Amino acid sequence: xxxxxxxxxxxxxxxxxxxxxxxxxxxxxxxxxxxxxxxxxxxxxxxxxxxxxxxxxxxxxxxxxxxxxxxxxxxxxxxxxxxxxxxxxxxxxxxxxxxxxxxxxxxxxxxxxxxxxxxxxxxxxxxxxxxxxxxxxxxxxxxxxxxxxxxxxxxxxxxxxxxxxxxxxxxxxxxxxxxxxxxxxxxxxxxxxxxxxxxxxxxxxxxxxxxxxxxxxxxxxxxxxxxxxxxxxxxxxxxxxxxxxxxxxxxxxxxxxxxxxxxxxxxxxxxxxxxxxxxxxxxxxxxxxxxxxxxxxxxxxxxxxxxxxxxxxxxxxxxxxxxxxxxxxxxxxxxxxxxxxxxxxxxxxxxxxxxxxxxxxxxxxxxxxxxxxxxxxxxxxxxxxxxxxxxxxxxxxxxxxxxxxxxxxxxxxxxxxxxxxxxxxxxxxxxxxxxxxxxxxxxxxxxxxxxxxxxxxxxxxxxxxxxxxxxxxxxxxxxxxxxx
Ligand code: NAD
Numbered sequence: 001x002x003x004x005x006x007x008x009x010x011x012x013x014x015x016x017x018x019x020x021x022x023x024x025x026x027x028x029x030x031x032x033x034x035x036x037x038x039x040x041x042x043x044x045x046x047x048x049x050x051x052x053x054x055x056x057x058x059x060x061x062x063x064x065x066x067x068x069x070x071x072x073x074x075x076x077x078x079x080x081x082x083x084x085x086x087x088x089x090x091x092x093x094x095x096x097x098x099x100x101x102x103x104x105x106x107x108x109x110x111x112x113x114x115x116x117x118x119x120x121x122x123x124x125x126x127x128x129x130x131x132x133x134x135x136x137x138x139x140x141x142x143x144x145x146x147x148x149x150x151x152x153x154x155x156x157x158x159x160x161x162x163x164x165x166x167x168x169x170x171x172x173x174x175x176x177x178x179x180x181x182x183x184x185x186x187x188x189x190x191x192x193x194x195x196x197x198x199x200x201x202x203x204x205x206x207x208x209x210x211x212x213x214x215x216x217x218x219x220x221x222x223x224x225x226x227x228x229x230x231x232x233x234x235x236x237x238x239x240x241x242x243x244x245x246x247x248x249x250x251x252x253x254x255x256x257x258x259x260x261x262x263x264x265x266x267x268x269x270x271x272x273x274x275x276x277x278x279x280x281x282x283x284x285x286x287x288x289x290x291x292x293x294x295x296x297x298x299x300x301x302x303x304x305x306x307x308x309x310x311x312x313x314x315x316x317x318x319x320x321x322x323x324x325x326x327x328x329x330x331x332x333x334x335x336x337x338x339x340x341x342x343x344x345x346x347x348x349x350x351x352x353x354x355x356x357x358x359x360x361x362x363x364x365x366x367x368x369x370x371x372x373x374x375x376x377x378x379x380x381x382x383x384x385x386x387x388x389x390x391x392x393x394x395x396x397x398x399x400x401x402x403x404x405x406x407x408x409x410x411x412x413x414x415x416x417x418x419x420x421x422x423x424x425x426x427x428x429x430x431x432x433x434x435x436x437x438x439x440x441x442x443x444x445x446x447x448x449x450x451x452x453x454x455x456x457x458x459x460x461x462x463x464x465x466x467x468x469x470x471x472x473x474x475x476x477x478x479x480x481x482x483x484x
Pocket of ligand 1: 178209253
């Protein structure tokens with residue numbers, strides 16, 4: 001059986017931890033065994049990353065670093081089919097999604113941050129001094145050092161490179177802990193790093209679990225200089241606590257319970273197309289997905305029926321088949337969680353417009369499938385409306401006016417993303433300005449310009465990544481004051 005190893009100091013090595021099983025979510029079958037990194041392996045990876053900070057990597061000019069990053073992007077594209085297969089086997093996501101989003105964006109992140117680092121400026125201030133000669137202050141941008149990168153499973157290559165690319169662009173070294181559910185593409189990237197000529201120790205990968213395992217060994221390692229994390233809010237709290245020892249900076253991209261607001265002047269076709277994606281894409285396993293929908297009363301029935309009809313259009317089955325449009329959830333454990341909310345919705349008396357159960361798919365009975373689901377009728381304090389479910393489901397509540405919609409949307413401990421659907425752009429701007437979320441889309445969803453600030457408000461995270469904001473996290477500005 002295929003074995004997935006750790007990548008430490010430019011070499012693939014077994015860890016001292018146990019082997020664990022990696023399953024294909026579409027069938028539930030074990031497809032590979034992963035060698036977990038123990039504490040001493042994490043230490044070896046961090047030490048390699050620390051040594052690399054003073055090796056050939058440190059002596060590269062920015063232009064040379066940029067050239068290497070572009071080679072990494074080319075290397076991913078050159079092995080596109082291998083990355084695609086590895087990502088699909090780990091996640092079960094349909095090839096139509098992974099080939100358009102995960103792998104191309106994974107490669108593009110290296111080019112985007114190569115462009116970014118090529119054009120970033122630093123500040124300079126001239127100042128007056130009593131002798132009249134003056135002084136000049138200027139900032140230099142220094143890499144932070146060894147970055148611990150702890151990743152989730154929903155967009156494995158894309159979200160990992162969203163952190164690794166800017167970290168390397170800024171001259172840091174990294175130790176990546178991929179999700180235990182999706183170890184393959186981060187490992188394959190090790191081969192691409194070697195082929196591209198990235199010096200040993202600059203990119204390291206350690207496999208394993210979270211608390212009490214590899215993730216915790218990494219986030220609590222004293223030689224990790226900063227930690228960037230994407231995942232659940234409770235895990236973010238544990239990482240932040242670990243980072244507090246040694247006063248290390250953290251960037252946290254956390255969970256959400258994102259609202260969508262549909263006004264009665266919305267273009268219904270555009271709205272349903274957008275909501276179909278925001279509620280069900282990637283089997284609802286998108287941090288930006290819409291799990292709470294607020295629809296103005298006059299068009300409530302129409303939107304609910306059309307969204308329910310959309311939910312019934314998905315084709316399940318072989319993720320490698322171009323016709324498949326809905327994959328399974330990541331694991332049986334996650335399916336148990338999602339189905340527990342489907343049960344809570346029923347028990348709470350929800351009206352089910354679509355789905356609510358498990359589809360039967362011949363040949364894929366062992367996979368972690370669920371039906372895309374649309375409910376209404378639950379109170380706002382129901383766990384179905386409060387908690388992040390991370391499945392292909394949404395609850396719809398009617399509202400009467402703009403003020404009520406804003407109150408409902410903001411009534412959440414999370415604040416990651418919102419979508420507003422209206423043809424009245426004054427209203428779109430007005431409402432966007434009052435939503436407590438890091439990202440608001442008007443008449444679109446997941447339309448991403450990678451130069452823009454990305455991150456959550458409230459319990460959805462700390463810090464912003466994207467464009468120059470990533471560079472702010474992955475570098476430290478140091479001021480030099482020269483008396484003239
Ligand atoms: P998770 O928090 O369970 O795991 C994420 C990673 O953290 C894994 O690699 C895991 O092994 C590790 N981990 C777990 N406990 C740890 C600990 N105590 N110390 C160190 N590492 C630990 O998240 P997940 O289930 O993999 O991903 C789904 C979650 O990610 C959802 O909540 C989703 O909203 C969120 N997410 C957020 C964004 C964003 O940009 N805000 C993007 C994608 C996913």
